[in-house]
Amino acid sequence: MVPIEERIRQLKKEKNAVILAHNYTSPEIQDLSDYVGDSLGLSIEAAKTAADIIIFCGVSFMGETAKILNPTKTVLLPEPDAHCAMAAMCTGEQLKDFRESDPDCIIIGYVNSTAESKKEMDLCCTSSNVVKVVNSVKGKDVLLVPDMNLGAYAASKTGMDVKQWRGFCPIHHGITVTQVAELKRKYPDALTMAHPECRKEVLDLADHVGSTESMVNVSKDSECKEFIVLTEVGMRYRLEKESPGKTFHFLDHAVCTTMKMATPESVLNSLETGRGEIILSDDVLSGARDPLARMIDLS
Ligand code: SF4
Known part of the structure; x- marks a missing residue:
């Protein structure tokens, strides 16, 4: 019997696939991956890959980000139910309502957001570049979503009056x-x-x-x-x-259970069957691309 890691390696080669994994995934997944990093590094890596298939080991907003940056490629999330609790705390509809109530305010969104939310943002940021991104709109009114702690941190580092959303990561906030x-x-x-x-x-x-x-x-x-x-x-x-x-x-x-959902078995299954393909509407794909691209340009 061929070991599972070897089968994954063979299939990756045959299908020209790449495996990207977040730093919080399990050791077995990190060992299988071509790139392991934080959200910023993963976004940059996803934007420049030449692979036809991206297997994203992490949570759904990460797979969505990879798809937004690579709309013609196949992006697979081996565990389609792996979602980020914080990303669910700010919806696209809520941001649309906010925009109507305060049209001049710049909406900066942590990359830990759904694709529908990203579509309503002006700029994205990660924890690596939040200070740089907020400073890039100095002098303007700014709302940072969804993480109130990241918003408070950005305000303290930039001296700006950053409006904060009420979202949080249960693991870090705990x-x-x-x-x-x-x-x-x-x-x-x-x-x-x-x-x-x-x-x-x-x-x-x-x-x-x-x-x-x-x-x-x-x-x-x-x-x-x-x-x-x-x-x-x-x-x-x-x-x-x-x-x-x-x-x-x-x-x-301090354990994020959804970050641990991907296993070598689910990665193999995704590669074999296409399970967990990220599908986004054209409207969301085009709307969410600019805020992400602006962030990558600033990085
Ligand atoms: S650690 Fe927190 S922010 Fe990261 S995926 Fe888990 S719930 Fe979301």
Whole structure:
């Protein structure tokens, strides 16, 4: 019997497919993938791939983003029910209503949004480039959706009055000051890194605030040997791989179950049968492309 990883590799070659995976996916998926990264890196990689088929291991807004950037390619989400809880907190209809009530306000949307929402935005951003994107419209009224914590972070870094939506990531928003204080007490020599989806009072306790990709770089460059990492636990695998010999402490409950849904079996199934194809209307594809393209141009 040919091992599953080998069958995936053969099929990928036959069908000219590429596998992209987010940093929060399981180690088996990361090992199978051609590229592992954060939302910004994945968007850029999706925009430049020469493959005919993109297998996206992550949640649905990521597969949709890849499809928007590659409308003529086939994009497959091995687990079609893997959705982001935060993306569901801001709909396209709500943004249309907001636009009518405040037509001059620039709507900046975190890439963690549905394709219908992206269609109503002026610009997209990720946690890597949010400060740059918000600064690019300095002097204008800005609404940032859907993550209120990312909105507050952008406001604090740019000095702008960024209006915030009431959405949040349940995993990052669930990290509390008490939990972080306990980790810091246990590991007093550790450098603390936090994702900007965490609450402001948690970010205030961190030595570094940034995207998952920035955490990889900080851990590689720092002389520190021990880190407290305030983000989803899947990040441990990448950090340990890229900074061997260093120790990373996480909060064990910070688990995004939908990010863990893709398995080697579901990837193989998608490659064999086309299961999980992302289909978007022409209207959504064309409307959502510009906000994403503007973000990539700024990156
Ligand atoms: S970690 Fe949070 S923002 Fe990321 S996919 Fe899961 S619910 Fe969405």
